[in-house]
Amino acid sequence: MTPDIMDPPRGEAVRGGGLSLWRQIAQVLEAEIADGRRAPGVQLPTEAQLTTRFAVNRHTVRRALEELSRQGLIRIEQGRGSFVAEDVLDYAVSARTRFSETVRRHNREPSGKLLELREIAADNTVAAGLGIRPGARVIRLERLGMADGRPVTLGSHYFPAARFPGLLARLRAAPTISDALAAVGVSDYRRQTTRVSARLPQPHEAALLHMPRNRPVLVTESINVDQDGAVVEFGIARYPTPRVQIVFET
Numbered sequence: 001m002t003p004d005i006m007d008p009p010r011g012e013a014v015r016g017g018g019l020s021l022w023r024q025i026a027q028v029l030e031a032e033i034a035d036g037r038r039a040p041g042v043q044l045p046t047e048a049q050l051t052t053r054f055a056v057n058r059h060t061v062r063r064a065l066e067e068l069s070r071q072g073l074i075r076i077e078q079g080r081g082s083f084v085a086e087d088v089l090d091y092a093v094s095a096r097t098r099f100s101e102t103v104r105r106h107n108r109e110p111s112g113k114l115l116e117l118r119e120i121a122a123d124n125t126v127a128a129g130l131g132i133r134p135g136a137r138v139i140r141l142e143r144l145g146m147a148d149g150r151p152v153t154l155g156s157h158y159f160p161a162a163r164f165p166g167l168l169a170r171l172r173a174a175p176t177i178s179d180a181l182a183a184v185g186v187s188d189y190r191r192q193t194t195r196v197s198a199r200l201p202q203p204h205e206a207a208l209l210h211m212p213r214n215r216p217v218l219v220t221e222s223i224n225v226d227q228d229g230a231v232v233e234f235g236i237a238r239y240p241t242p243r244v245q246i247v248f249e250t
Contacts, residue, residue, distance in 0.1 A: 022063035025054050029064065033073055033084055040086040041150065044074065069212075075242045077210050086243055089152055093220070094249040095190045098178065099145050099153065108147040115208075116142040117171055119161055126158045129223055129234030137161040139168050141177070144208055151209045152244050155237040163232075181232065189232050195221045196246055201238065211240040218246055 032038045045053065050061045065082050068074045076082050092102050103110035120140050127134040138158045145153040157177060159167055164184045174180035181189065198216045206213045217238045224233040239246065 021054070021056050022060045022067065025050070025056070025061060025064035026067045028054075029068060030071075030073060038084050040084050041148075042084050044082040044084065046081060072242070075215075076212050078206070078212060080210065086150065089147060089244045090247045091153070091239060091244050092247050092249050093191065093194050093222075096188075097191050097222075099155075100176065103145075103147045103152070106147070109149075111146045111149065113144040113146070114141070115144055116140065117168070119168060122158070125221075126234055129221065129231075130158060130160050131231050132160055139164070139171065141171055150243065151240070153237050153239050154205060154208055155235060158234045159232065177233075186226050186232055189224045189226050192223045192225045192229075192231075194248075198241070201240075205238055209238065209240045211242055216241050218244065220246065 029038075029044070038044065044050075044065075047058050047061050047065070050064075051058050054061065065074065065076060069076050069082075073085055074082050075085050089103070089106055089108070092105070099112075100110040118140060119137055121135045122130065122132060122138045124134050126138055127136065130138065132138075139161050141157040141159075143155050143157070144151055145155060161167070164181075164186075167180060167184050170180040170183045171177070174183060178189075197219045199219060201209065201211065201213060201215075201217045203213065205217060209217070211217070218241055220235070220237045220239070222233075222235045222237070223231055224235070226232050
């Protein structure tokens with residue numbers, strides 16, 4: 001983090017006047033965000049730096065940051081600091097939902113990070129989603145999806161291993177899931193069902209999605225089928241509510 005050359009001299013908060021110090025600090029930072037001096041995604045100065053700038057104690061600064069977070073103007077990431085909130089990404093769910101296409105529609109650059117790819121035994125939830133027996137072999141792919149380098153989805157994708165021999169190797173080599181499925185004979189697929197719920201993130205989810213643990217994640221369970229209606233994929237995705245909202249398109 002480079003020094004913030006825009007910060008005014010220390011002692012900027014004005015005591016008196018009937019307005020609490022933490023609220024004064026919140027208003028100053030809010031004004032800097034509103035006029036573009038602090039762009040979306042940019043990290044704010046540390047609590048220690050703000051304490052020096054405004055000549056107040058750390059508790060007062062923390063109260064101001066919590067208020068800005070409550071308003072949705074910033075996001076506080078445990079262990080990383082505070083960041084100006086980005087515009088919310090509308091993640092469209094339709095008959096043909098594709099991550100890269102959705103992100104590019106918002107003039108953002110999609111990218112991804114492979115977290116896990118291996119064959120496992122299906123638990124009851126995965127087996128029900130794929131329409132197979134519990135314990136049957138499935139291919140699990142876990143991937144972190146990003147827009148302009150910021151995490152927007154943590155997805156777990158499951159495929160029936162018996163139906164798609166060779167898919168594991170294809171997923172390792174292909175740039176997208178669609179390309180890998182095409183290589184094993186699935187030329188196209190569509191979304192059959194999507195179930196949405198919300199909960200607080202697990203610690204590893206919050207860390208991967210760069211979000212606070214006291215803000216909920218949206219969770220989708222989805223089933224994709226081929227042109228004959230046979231299930232090809234069951235997926236569970238988690239989206240950080242500070243940056244993503246789900247939009248259903250008909």
